[in-house]
Each structure stands twice: as structure tokens, then as C-alpha cells.
Amino acid sequence: MEQKKNTILFVGLFSFLLGLVPMARAQIPQWEKCERFIEPTSEALLDPEPKGPVDVTADQVEVEKEGLSIFSGDVKFRRRGQWLDADEVLYNKPTNTVEAFGDVRYQDAMMDVISDSAKVNLETDVGVAENARYFLRDYHARGVAAEAEREGSVKTELQGATFTTCDIGDNAWQLKASQVSLDHEEGVGWARHARLKLWDVPILYAPFLRFPIDDRRKSGFLVPSVGSSSNSGVDISTPYYWNIAPDRDATITPRYLSERGPMLAGELRYLNPRNHGRILGSILPHDDKKGDYRGAFSYQHTGSPWSRWFTNLDINLVSDDTYFEDLGNSLSIASTTYLNNQLDVSYQGEGWYALGRFQSFQTIDRTIPGFSRPHQRLPQLLVDGYFPDQFLGLDFDFHGEVVNFQRDALPNGVRLDLWPTVSLPFRTPGTFFTPNIGVRDTRYFLDDTPPGTDNTLSRTLPIFSIDTGAIFERSLALWGSRLRQTLEPRAYYLYIPFENQEDFPVFDSAPLDFYFARLFQPNRFTGADRLNDANQLTLAVTTRLLQSSTGDELLRASIGQIQFFRDRKVTLPDFSEETDSSSAIIAEMAARLAPEWLLRGELRFDPHEERADLGTAELRYRGKGGSLLNMGYRFRRQLLEQVDISGRYPITKNWSVVGRWYHSIADDRLLEVLGGVEYDSCCWAIRLVGRSYITNIEGDRNNSVMVQLELKGLGNLGQNVESLLRRTVLGYGEQF
Template structure:
């Protein structure tokens, strides 16, 4: 998140000079090679030493100076100016009491001045400044990004050297003041004057927790070249030891990559060395082909648990690596990849890991065949290996050609589709004489729907109301599959999208037999003025005409009859309120399988309030409340209470206070959270002070708050995909996670 300058709109501490606006922009040559032009109301003195009085202006290239009086030595190209000095050039604009300079050497000495950087919010004052080209040395100087009337922080130094060409400043003998209180003395300190990259110390991250103790991380940035850089991050944890982290980034033509790692010798928490290595990159090979890599390695199964201070670390029980070449064009996509899983949970064994796919190749092709027919093929060939050598491996080929006749009009659609799926295996080990397996099944589906709409007026506002009934019939004959392995197949979580899929499993190891009909209807209320969807609701159910005989071990039988009802609704009573609910009710057992209620209220000034309840039978029951409440323009409070009713345990409790001003932000956050799968709780106090335009010290609290409070950064709300409630088909390559 960039600095929030909302309380500090752009303003000119040193007002622009009307006369300077007419100064030429430069002719592509240095100022010293251009002529000096001086004007004034009155002229006296001699021809070699003229004296200009009244509304004096001196211009050369992109430099401008205004004064009440100016004396100029033509032979030495030296000038002396007094009274109401106004100077603009070298990336600075300033007012001063007097000035003198050497035009031949492009050197200027200006005294008793106030200045403003032209390309940054920085401003301040100085006893004097010596300007030589793009380099300025301020003596007895101050610097801040705050306006003079609200000096929340200020850097005072005996000398500040500013290089506007490089966008960097160096302060010597500096004292950093917050308000009127000096907080730190810096004998030498480098800071940016614009957004360009440069080598130097970044602000440290400081925190304290019951697990790490006092935690200090000091990033050191190395700007090695225009297309690559590095960051070293030594870290001290008083309860554990010292860790060294490093990151290297590069840019090449058509590609980019990042290599990063950490190493911690003899971590006192586990009495062993700890390390991590990551590599992520992409490289365009042609217009249609790209190579990508995402490689991860950890030294032990507790690494993520011990080096994460958020719930994100708990959800990561594996470390996943993938590398491949990917292609995409008009009507096709293909890839050759390899992936690998590493265990990252000390409470589990390698037997629970997914199979490694080394290699995997797939192709998806689709083309119009004429006479309105569309055809295609989905094919995949995979070699499966398991991290646990005791688990058998093998290879699988899955081919699914299909043909469809999509018919549609303005208010209807009809999409009959016929496919044939063939899956064959070659197993390394087998309990029977044959190591080969195969399965072939035809698949037929008929997807149809109608669109009814009408104009409606509600409380004086015009809406478009729709009713969208939809029927989806699926017929797949039974094929025996019990002797086939389960490499990468699991039942998909039952949801709205599952009503319109031709298989209830992910992966190709099982193709469910089916003789079923989905009946569904959706409705929407769309505001005509701007297209905003004020209300949507969907209801659907599957009617099973036959019992499904294909299933995996432990999966309940899909009997004849009806599936659970799937309902989803979203309502925005105002532009600030959003309310949504999802519900699944199984009439066969008269029970609720899933219930979810969520609501969000958008407060003025970026505030918000979220509340949610989630229930899935036998798995989870949770409440989640979070908020960002602005007390006024500067003060706000944040909080979250994430609680598992199923376990009678708080998963995360967070509370904090924020103070924001034009150029300073301070955040103090306390957290109590579950830090491992055993349910152990950890406490942390995070404090961050952000001096806008200079940097921040402390832990990255905004990252934590952004993860915990959806909408903490308001732009995140527009990155969340809307609920699929309009009956649109789920993309064929979309897999719903089977986990709760």
C-alpha cells in the first residue's frame, strides 16, 4: 500500500513564481553552455558591471531567479542579488534574503532561505545553500514532508546534501524530531527525494512476541544495476538467535525472476539449523509460449509454523514447487510441467502428501466445425510419483474429445454436448497380473435456459428485473472403476457450480455415472442508472433418477431422489450495505449441510464493519467480526474476533489504534492467535511509525490488518470476485477445493 496522503493534499510550501513559468525548458545542453538573460525596471552602473533594480529577473536554461536588485560582472560572469530572492532550478524552488553566484561554473550561494523540492513533497529551511549543477548542500537545514504549520516530524541537520539528478539526500549530524521531541541522533543518514531505487539501509522492522522475544530485522538494499537488485535482511530474535535473509531480483527482456532465502544457524526454538529457498520466475519464449517456475524448499516441517505470525502459516501444511512451459493461442492451450510436494506440518506424515506429477502434459483445443457445431478435445498425460516410496506410482493418460451444438437467442440458450472419455493407466506395481487399467465412458449433457426481464420502479428508481430458469440434464453410463488408483481425485465440495458440472470429482481417476436433472432459477434487480446489482438470488437442486454406483472409499452413496437445495442471495439495501447468504438443506435427512451469512457496512472515510457466520456440517462453525472505525479524520480503531464455535476457541483476536496525519501515521496493534495445528496460542504487540516520504519503522502492521480485515484497503473489495448467482456455467477447468 502506498503512503496515504489523503490528509495532506498537494500544496506548494513555496508558491510558484509567475515569472518562472515563462522560462525555457532547456535546449538539450547544460546551463553553462547557454546565455544568461537579465531584465529589470531600471539599469545603472557600467557596461561591464551593470546594476539592475526593480522586478529583476535572471534566466538561463531552466534556471530562474528574481530579486529587487542584482549586480552583474560580465567578465567574471558573477552576480550578487539582494531583496526578495526567488530561485527555481536544480530541482528546487526557494525564497531567500540574498544570493550570489558564478554563472560560468553554475555555482550559487543562497542565504536565509525556505525551499521546496519540485519532484517530491519535501520542504524545509536553511541558513545557506550552495548549489552546483544538480547538487545542493544545505547548511543549518531542516527537512520534512509535512507542511510548516503542522510539523509532525522534521529532520534537523548541520548539513544536508541533495542530489536531485540521483534523487537522494544525505544528512550529516542530523536529529530526527517527532513533534518537538528529538527521538534519534543520526551522524549520517541517507534518504530519498523521489521514488527511484538506490542502495542503502531501509527502515528496520521491530516487534516483540512471546515466541521470538525482541525481534529486529534490518533490510539493506543494494541497487546493483538498472535491471537487477538485492536485499540483505539480517534479523535478531533474542529468544531464538540470528537469521540472515537475502533476496535477488532481476529483469531481462521478456522475463523476470526472484531468488530469496533465509538461513538461521542453531535456532534455539528447535535446536537445529533452519533455512528456506524460493525461486519464482517467468520467461516469454515466443508470442504463444512462456516458461514459468515456482520452486520452494524448507529445511524442516515446522518452518512455516515457526516463521509465520499469522493464521496464513497454519493453512500451509505443504510446500509446493512447479516448473513448466505453457502455451496459449486462439482456441487452444497446452503445457508440459512438473511439480513436487514437501511436507510442512510436523503433525502429519508424508503419506498424506499429494502425488508428484513428474512430468505432466496437457492440451485443450476447441474449434468451430461449421453448421454451428463446436468441437474440441481435453487431453492429459501424467507420470505420478509419491514422496513416500512405500506408496505405488504409475502413469495415466486421459483423453476427452467432445462436440457441442450451441443454440441461442436473445432470451434463450440450448447447448447439447456429447463427449467420450477414455482413461488408461500403467502401474508400477499391481496386486493382479495386469499392470494396465482403462475406462471408457460416453458423456451427454443438455444445458438450457431462458431469460425474462422487465422494467421495474422501486422508490422512484428504475431497475431491470430478471428471472432466469435453467435446466441441466446429465447422462453418463456406469463403468467399473474400483480397480483404478486414486492419484489426484477427490469429491468436489457441493456448491452452486457443482449443479452444472459433468463430474462430481476433481482429477481423472473417477468419472461419476449419472442420470440426473438440475432445476435452477435465478433472479436479479439491476439499477438502470449505473448497472449496480442491488439484489440477486438463486435456488437449485439436482434430481437423481438412478443411484450413482461410482464412489471413492468413505464417500456416501448418491441415492435416487433429490440432492440438497442450494440457495444463494445477495442484497444491497443501500450503496453502503451489502448482505449475502448461502444455504444448503438436505430434504432426505431434514438437515442443514451448509449455512453462511455475511454482511458489510461501508462507513464514511474508508471505515467498514464486517460480520460473518459460517457452518458446514461436521467440519466448521465459525463467527468472524472485523471493523475499521474512524473516530475522526486522524484517529481510528481496528479489530477482529475470529472464533470457532466447533472448537470453542478463538482463532484470532486483534485490536489496535491508528493515528494518521498529513505526513505521519502511527499504528499499535495487539494480537492473540493460534500459531500451530495443535491449537497453541501466541501473543504479539506490533508497533509501526510511518514518516511519510521518509520511511517506516516497526513491523508491517498494514499487511497484517489488510489480511485480517477485508476492505482495510478499500481497493481490495474490488478484487474479490462476485458470487456466482446468475446461473452462468462454471468454467470447465475450475476445480473447487474439497477442504472446508
């Protein structure tokens, strides 16, 4: 038989069989708990791109006068990446048809298709297969069809079809339909009389079901979500996905809360070559518990309209001060105090950056007085520049800002802040020495000042610093490993003369939180309303243990302190001068105790009071099989002391427990508790979680029970428990 004819037979018949199972092109999830069914019978099938000549073997080949060619007895078509086996293959030249009979089996890298018989017209590419069984290897899907008919590359009709991702012999769930129509051009399918069975028990029926068969987005209803909470009662959501255009889509979600009433939420997304964004909104026309309208709106946009130009828009609005308490879904959201609204337009130059900003805030807690609310920036203009290795090796740095601060309560006005600096770095392979000198000029133009007070204020101060350090290194053997240890001493001297700034307004300045990196910064205040006076020396040292062969960091420990040579007179209102001769001692540490264990800690110790001001400790474990443990402790003297423990522990191969315990020791209050159990098998998983968390400062709680049934490869029923666990249990769902 001629090679050309063999190729026609092969490609024609099995392009037909290949097209019977379009789901193989869909996204491939992970199936780590499954056994691989129907393994490829040869490594030659693992080639994802079939190529090369076609080899045909058969026990007997007959060519009749009427143009009928008969291949019989263990017929094998072989091509690298594609195999076909059958008991008998007939080729009718006058009708240009190919028929295969008896244990017809097609294999490639993705799938295995077995049928009693198959027939295809090579001219029209129309064919039919009887009693077909298919197996998708990577997708771990299988099913049957009593009859499968395909009209070229356009349509496929399946009669008596099934689909599941469970192992052979385990039909935990199965989707059955009396008829399935697949439109390959549109990328959609229709199932008639579709039934979803769990352990052979029908739980869902749809007389007509529309679904995607490739990666193209399709409009349609998503899986409903059902849950319950003490705040809102039974919560039912039925999201509808609207594929508006290739660059736009939307999700519209009717929602019913049994104790509050009907609600509508929506999300619009767009993605263009030069911008992207999303709009979120929700409306509860009448809250039966509150007796009023409730709603929220959010819009985020990021773009680059021209080269080097960037835009960012962030708008957030809410109807009332308890919206997040009643309708939010986490402790952090429920404690939100302000909502940011901001428009940025920026330009990135060669070594410099410019930004224009309009910013305002919605104060959710209306009990906060006007003089304690943040100022709006209407507008803010900022320019930063850094030009290293210029004349004589000098580095030039510049910061400039002008802001118009406004709010209902005084003070208001414009602030201009200019801060040029120049430094001359000296570097060797093991040392550095960087003197730095700058001048910071800040001016105010205030509105509506009281009689007898200046409406213009200014402050001009020099800033001088020297930053120097070294890195020493040695090799050592420890725990049977070759390691490298570094010793990195560092000194930072800072001098800024004193200037009385008591008359200056406080628009955006506050004390900086003091941790290790702050030891080497020139100002202990945020913003520009206060510039500290300083004559001080920071002494610090860091040591590291590194794996010699890989460079991996096994241990890092740092400690440092500031020595003050004079009192610090610059303060904020309601703060007194600082007279201690030294700062608190700051220490931090991170240790990789083993590949699965990580320990981190930080301590701020006041040597004058001889007690710790602040401390954190965190222990993380990431084991095999998804086991994890997070243990955290944090305290801040006279403010908070908390313990946060969360984790997941596999009891067996399939069963695991998950939980979180978040407790405030300072006021003996349980901030959040979560406990659940999950069963995760090859093709399905179920998660049951109970949760309780505080929604406001008064201690009101929201209690809820959530259930999620995941049918892998099909979808989820119930609430998105997996998403909740990812937010509350650090490391949940990550691959280790």
C-alpha cells in the same frame, strides 16, 4: 531590454533555484490529512511544463556603461508555469552573473522557494542562495537552508538544512543536518551530523548519512524493525538493500530473536524482458529453544523464452514440521501442511494449449502416513483445445492428459485421459440451447500390482448434455429509482452410463465441493480417476436488479437443484452409493444495500434431512474516512462453524481503532484476536497492535505486541504493522 537577454536571466537564475530542491522529483504520496501550504498565486503556475515567452516588469530599469543592468522596485519575471519576484535584480554582462535581492521568490507547479538573495554565474551555472526556504506542494515537504550552493547540474551543497512534511507551525518531526551534499549525476545525497527530532527532542543521530534524491534505487540499510512475541521473544531485524544492477536487487536481513538466537534472511529479485523471479531464504544456525538448525527456501520464476512459450518454476523447502508455527507470522502460514514444488513449460497456440509439468510436494506434517500423501507428477503432459464455429457451426473441444503418478506408497503408475467433445450452440438475443456430446477414454498402466490383478485398466464412456436457458427482462420503479429486473431460468440435462470403477486407483480424485456453479458441470469428482454415472436434470433460476441509467447490479439471487432419475453408483473408497432422488438445494445472493453496504450469502439445504449442510453470510461496510466493517459467518455441518468480525472505526479525525475477532463456535476456540489503536496525522502516524493466534492443531498460541511509527515522506520505525492489518482486516488501507 531585449527578449533574448530576459530569457537568459530568467532561465539561468531559476534553473539554479529549481535545482536546490531535487526531492520534488520523488514519488508523491497522499496527503489527505494535510493543509496545502503556500498555494500557487495564479492558475498560470499550474502548468507542469513551463513554456512561452518571458515577460519582465519593474518599477525602474537602469543600464550602466560598464554593462550592469539594474531592475529595481517590484521586479517580476513571468512565464507560463514559472514566476520570479524580487526587490532588485542585477545583471553584470562582463562577468555574466545575475543577482537577486530582497524577498526573492520562485514559484512553479511543484514548488515555492523563498530566499534573502540569490546569485548565479550564467556561464558556469554556479550559484548560491542565502537563507533559503523551500516548499514542495504535492510532496507536502518544506525546509530551510542557511546557505545553498549549486555547481551547475552536478552538485548542490546545503549548510544548516532541515526537512519535514509537517504543516507550517507543527514540527512533529524534523530532520536536520549541518551539511548536505547532493550529487545529481549519481542521484545520491550525503548528510553530515544528521539529527532526527520528534517534537524538538533528538531521538536519532548519524554522523554520516547516505540517502537517495531521485527514483533510482540505491544500496543501503533500511529502517530497522523491532517487535516482540511469546514464541520468539524480542525480534530485531536490520535489513540491507543491495542494488546489484538495473535488473537485479537483493535484501539481506540479519535478524535476532532473543529466545532463539541470530538468524539471517535474504531475498533476491530479478526482472528481465522475458522473465522475472525471486529467491527467498532464511537460516537459523542453532535454535536455542529447539536445539537444532532451522531454515526455509523458496524460488519463483516466470518466463517467456520465445514467442508463445512460457515457463514457471515454484520451489519451496523447509527444514522441519514446526518451522512455520515458530517463525511464521500468520494463522494461514502456521497451518500449512504441504509445500508445492513445480516446473511448468507451456505453449499457447491458436486455439490450443500444451503444458509439461514436473510436480512434487514436501509434506510438512510428518505424522501423515504415506498412503495419505499426494502423488508426485513425474511428469504430466496436458493438451487443451477449443475451436468454435467450425463445420456446420459446430464447436470442438478437446482435453488430453498423460501423467506418471509416483509416491512411496502404492498405487503408482501412468494414467492417460482423452476427452473430445462437440457441441452445436443455438443462440438468440434472449435464449440459448446447446447440445453437447463427448467421449472420455481413461487408461491406467500401473506399477507393482499385487499378484492376480491387472496392471492395465481402461474406461471409455460417452457424455451427453443439453444446456438451455432464457433471459426475461422488465422495467420497474423501486425506491424512487428506475430499475431493470431480469429473470433467467436455466436447465441442464446430463447423461453418462454407469461403469464399475472400484478397481481404479485414486491418484488425484476427490468429491467436488458442491456450490451453485457445480450444478452445470458433468463430473462431481476432481481429476480423472472417477467419472460419475448420471441421468439427471438441473433446474435453476437467477434474478437480477440493475440500475437502468448505469447498468450497476444492485441485487443478484440464484437458486437451483439437481433432479436424479437413478441412483449414483460410482463412488470413491469409503463412500457409499448416493440414492437420494434430488440434490441439495443451492441458493446464493449478493445485494448492494447502499453504496457503502454489501451483503453476500450462500446456503446449501438438504431437503431429505430437512437441514442445512453449508452456509455463509458476509456483510461489508465501506464508509468515508476509512471506516469499515466485515462480518462473516460460515458453517459446514459436522465440520466447522466460525464467526469472523473485523473492522476499523475512526473515533476522531486522527484517532481510530482497529480489530479482528475470529472464533470457532464448533469447538469454542478463539482462532485469532487482534486489537489496536492508530493515530494518523498529516506528517506522522503511530500504530499499536496486540495479537494472538493459534499456531497448530494442539491450540498453542503466539502472542505479540507490535508498534509502528510512520514518518510520512521519510520512513517507518518499528514493525510493519500496516502490512499486518492489510492481511488480517479485509479492506484496510483501500481507498473507497
